[in-house]
Amino acid sequence: MTSYANFYRQSIDQRDNFWATQARLVEWQTPPEQVCDYSNPPFARWFVGGTTNLCHNAVDRHLAERGEQAALIAISTETDTERSYSFRELHAEVQRMAASLLALGVKKGDRVLVYMPMVAEAAFAMLACARIGALHTVVFGGFASGSLASRIDDAEPVVVVSADAGSRGGKAVAYKPLLDEAIRLAQHKPKAVLLVDRGLVPMELEAGRDHLWSALRTQHLDAQVPCEWLPSTHPSYTLYTSGTTGKPKGVQRDTGGYAVALAASMKHIFDARPGQTFFATSDIGWVVGHSYIIYGPLIAGMATIMYEGLPTRPDAGVWWSIVEKYKVTHMFSAPTAVRVLKKQDPSWLTKYDVSTLKALWLAGEPLDEPTAQWISDALQVPIIDNYWQTETGWPILTLTNGIEQQATRFGSPGKAVYGYNVKLIDEVTGQELTEPNQKGVVAIEGPLPPGCMQTVWGDDERFVSTYWSTIPGRQIYSTFDWGIRDADGYYFILGRTDDVINVAGHRLGTREIEESISSHPNIAEVAVVGVADSLKGQVAMAFAVPRDATGLENDAARLKLEGEVMKRVDGQLGAVARPARVFFVTALPKTRSGKLLRRALQAVAERRDPGDLTTMEDPAALQQVRALVGE
Ligand code: PRX
Numbered sequence: 196m197t198s199y200a201n202f203y204r205q206s207i208d209q210r211d212n213f214w215a216t217q218a219r220l221v222e223w224q225t226p227p228e229q230v231c232d233y234s235n236p237p238f239a240r241w242f243v244g245g246t247t248n249l250c251h252n253a254v255d256r257h258l259a260e261r262g263e264q265a266a267l268i269a270i271s272t273e274t275d276t277e278r279s280y281s282f283r284e285l286h287a288e289v290q291r292m293a294a295s296l297l298a299l300g301v302k303k304g305d306r307v308l309v310y311m312p313m314v315a316e317a318a319f320a321m322l323a324c325a326r327i328g329a330l331h332t333v334v335f336g337g338f339a340s341g342s343l344a345s346r347i348d349d350a351e352p353v354v355v356v357s358a359d360a361g362s363r364g365g366k367a368v369a370y371k372p373l374l375d376e377a378i379r380l381a382q383h384k385p386k387a388v389l390l391v392d393r394g395l396v397p398m399e400l401e402a403g404r405d406h407l408w409s410a411l412r413t414q415h416l417d418a419q420v421p422c423e424w425l426p427s428t429h430p431s432y433t434l435y436t437s438g439t440t441g442k443p444k445g446v447q448r449d450t451g452g453y454a455v456a457l458a459a460s461m462k463h464i465f466d467a468r469p470g471q472t473f474f475a476t477s478d479i480g481w482v483v484g485h486s487y488i489i490y491g492p493l494i495a496g497m498a499t500i501m502y503e504g505l506p507t508r509p510d511a512g513v514w515w516s517i518v519e520k521y522k523v524t525h526m527f528s529a530p531t532a533v534r535v536l537k538k539q540d541p542s543w544l545t546k547y548d549v550s551t552l553k554a555l556w557l558a559g560e561p562l563d564e565p566t567a568q569w570i571s572d573a574l575q576v577p578i579i580d581n582y583w584q585t586e587t588g589w590p591i592l593t594l595t596n597g598i599e600q601q602a603t604r605f606g607s608p609g610k611a612v613y614g615y616n617v618k619l620i621d622e623v624t625g626q627e628l629t630e631p632n633q634k635g636v637v638a639i640e641g642p643l644p645p646g647c648m649q650t651v652w653g654d655d656e657r658f659v660s661t662y663w664s665t666i667p668g669r670q671i672y673s674t675f676d677w678g679i680r681d682a683d684g685y686y687f688i689l690g691r692t693d694d695v696i697n698v699a700g701h702r703l704g705t706r707e708i709e710e711s712i713s714s715h716p717n718i719a720e721v722a723v724v725g726v727a728d729s730l731k732g733q734v735a736m737a738f739a740v741p742r743d744a745t746g747l748e749n750d751a752a753r754l755k756l757e758g759e760v761m762k763r764v765d766g767q768l769g770a771v772a773r774p775a776r777v778f779f780v781t782a783l784p785k786t787r788s789g790k791l792l793r794r795a796l797q798a799v800a801e802r803r804d805p806g807d808l809t810t811m812e813d814p815a816a817l818q819q820v821r822a823l824v825g826e
Contacts (some may be wrong), residue, residue, distance in 0.1 A: 199599040199610070202463075206613035206644075213613070214241070214645060218451075220458035221494070222256050223247045224424040227451065231642060237663045237670060238650065239642035241452035242427035249431055250326035251422040252454050253493035254289060257282045257469070264470060265498035268521060269315035272504030272513055273362035274393070278315060279498075285322075288315070292323035294418035295411035299354050299387040303328035303423055306433070308352035308385070309479075310334045310343060310374055312361030313503035316391045316408060317479050320356040321489055324432070325450075328423040329353075331432045332445070335480025336361050336370065337701075341711070341767030342443075343377035346435050349445055349652065351383045360395040364505060367395040375401075427451025433652045434482060436585040437704030438661060438675075439693040445652030446482075446585050449645075453588060454494065456614075456646025457486055460589045461495035463613065464581075465525055466553070466597035469496030474517060475527035476502060481701075482585040483558065487527050491589075497525075506532050511539035515547040522551040529559040529700035533570045534730050544573040552576045558583065558590070559700035560732045561688060564605040582608035582688055584674060585702070586662070588646045591615050591639070591674070592686050607685040614644030618671065619680055622692065625667035631682040636665075636692055639672040694793070696725030696733050703772050708735055711767045712777070715760050717742050722783050723774060724797040734775035736800055738820060741779055753779060778823045784816040792817075800824050 206213045211230035218227060228244030254266070262283040270277045280288065301307055307324050309331050311317035317333075324331040332350040334343055347355075357374050360367040371390065378384060391408045392398060400407070425431075431453055433445035461467045473492035477483035479501075492499035500521060506514055514536075518526065536543070554577040555570065562580045571578045580603075581593035592608040592615075594601040601609065611617040619628040619635035628635040641663070650658040665673045677689040691697075694705045705723040712721045720740040725733040739760065746752045757777040764773045784792040787810060795805035799820045808814065 197598065199595050199601060202595070202598045203611065203613050207616050214455065217459040217645075218242055218245070218455050220462065221247060221252050221451075221454045223451075227427060233642045237641045237643075237659060237672065238655070239647075240428045241449060241645040242455065245427040245451050246424040247427060247451050247454060248325065248422040248425055249450055249454055249490060250289060250322045252458070253322060253325070253490055254282060254286050255422060257496050258286060261469060261496060265472075266493060267315055267318055267501065268472075268498055269313075269318075269501045270503070270517060271314070271362070272502075272508055273365065274395075274503075280315065285319075288319045289322045289326060290418045290420045291412045291415045292316070292319040293326045293420040294415035295389060295408070296323055296329065296354060297327060297420065298411065298415070299389060299406065301327065301329050301353050303425075304330070306330045306332050306350045306352040308332045308334060308347060308350055308355045310336065310355060310357045310370060311391070311479065312336050312358055312370070313478060313501050314358065314391065314393070315501065316358070317356075318489055318501060321432075321479070321485075326420060326422050328425050328429060330430050333432075333434060333479050333485070335478060335769075335771070336368075337480070337769045337771040339766055339769040340373050340376040340380060342769055343373065344380035345442065347377060347381040347385070348383050349435075349442075350433060352385050354387045354389060355385045356389045356391075358391040359393055359398045362395060362503065364508060369396045371396075371398045425450050428649070430649065432485070434485060434585055436482075437695055437702055437707060439695070439704065439706060443704070443707070444654075444657065444661070446648045447650050447652045448588060448647075449649050452645030452647075453490070456589050456644065457491040458494050461491050461497075463595050463597040464590060464593060465491075465495075465556070467492070467495045467497055467525060470498075471524040472498045472500065472521050473525045473527070474500040474502070474514075474521070474523045476506070476514065476532060477527070477529070477559075482588060483527065486588055492525075506535055507539060510543065511536055512543035512546050515544060515549055518549045518552060519547040524551055524553050525556070526552055526554075527556045527558070530557050530562045530566055531560065531699040531731055533557065533566050537566065537569050538730075541573060549574060549576070554579050554596075556581055556593075560697045561690075562606075562608070567605045577603060579603065580608040582686070586648045587643070588648070591617065592688075604685050607681075607687050610684045610686065616640035617686070619678060620666050620671065622666070625669050632679050634677060634679050634689065637674040637676045637678040637686070637688070638666060639674065641670065641672060643672060696735060698725070698733055698735060698771070699731040701771055703735065705735065707768060708737070708764060708772050708774065711764045711772070712737055712739060712760055712774075714767070715763050717756065718760065720783060722791055722793065722796055724793060724800055726775075726797065726800045728775075735772070736824075737774040737777040738780050738783060738796065739777055740781065740783060744779065744781070747779055778820070780816065780819045780823070782813055782816040782819075784820070785812050786810040787812050796820060
């Protein structure tokens, strides 16, 4: 067995050889002619000349050897249902969905927007798109009409796949009215809407546009839709994510590079085998759901669990009962979920047999040491932090235990993963920081490895200007995270360099929330900052200047306005973006030239020292904030 250090060096120094070997982990219709075309940096084209299909690798490929084994296990503690699909059954369902999409007019290269709760049909829809070469654009079910409308306008989907409702904490959450409103708001109008009727809430159908999955499925029960062989560089999907500027970006991913990257990660990072069971507690609306609920485990021939429900309902043992029942080998979650469980009776963790678990991987936000220690003690399995982004699609930093067992260091997601030429860069000089324990921007030297974003959907220029042009004097990919590296190569992530916040592992742009709040007629100006929170990691807090503050000294009036502002965010962006508090102030802290002192505001909101304030226009502005958060 090779050492990880060697494996890593090979991936950087003999890049093409390394990835040519990894490419053998997937099935190609035509093998690639060239491993990496980087003639037009920073645009990397992986496995040029090869043709393949993600759905083939995730489903069809396994039929001969393990057709009757479990592929998809859909569990809902909301509707009290459990349904397991073998690879053969999944194959049939995906073809029914593919035939239905084709019947609704979807063609290769078209976009299909998926706005769905965590039900098996969402997986069918994603895989069906991959099968026919259409791009899926999954929008998280917690987003509301405004967010959905802007994504509809950017992706211009031919068809939307949705459902009557999701469910949370036993209460139905209607999706259809939000979708109708989003389509009304959007300039682009999808030709058709395919709806899964779960019977949770009544649904009004628009004649000519809306179609029921149950009806189309019946029409296509015996459908045989072969996989479309796609060039490796053919886009497989887009997934929107937030950055500093208002409009979310459509992260566009390829086909062949993504298949290879995921297959390699299943082997080297997760040390996974066919027939094992993967349980990622994320949502298909996020990147973890794409890579490690749907594609990664299925490509590896594993069963994957899709879970709709809370970690604490019917009780805090529910996840571990699933681990016991389905003999889960690999579990993937987020630190916030662990912190939620930590507040419950610890006996829930010893009630079930979790001895099948090889490890618990956690990602999406910083994993604090007490949380890691607690879950490690309770479960008695390795806890593996991993750091990555929607943009990269798979881990940048973690332990690559499939190659060599590496020691965990709590507080650190580990070392640079093979394929990623990670550097720490001084943000002012653009120089690489090579000494241990220096703080810099975590950056990746191009080309990004296979599986990472190809570009921003419809906007190559934005891909270059957003990600590759922020470090002075060089073209290098910025993660927008601060980090340090110790003498042994372990990295520590120290938070974002931009205005992105991370609430319970959900990535949100503060500017988007500000735009939504500013649309309230009585808000003149607002600043939203992320404030440290012991449960969610961070929460959003808004500081708003009302146009008319008359009567706002009165508690009830203030609460009413705060409630209105929150409702506006709920309605436009979704409850996931709702600030925890909206404080009303007479002025925001700014420099004399009118620049908002965001870092100072955040520091004071976290009751920290705001640092040097000599450029501040009006010190009273921060004084007000201090008084308000001190309350
Ligand atoms: O700031 C980093 C944080 O989450 C961002 C990426 O979020 P998203 O695009 O939603 O992708 C999540 C994929 C797991 C990063 O820029 N982040 C993610 N993982 C970690 C993390 N921060 C610290 N430790 C992590 N393990």
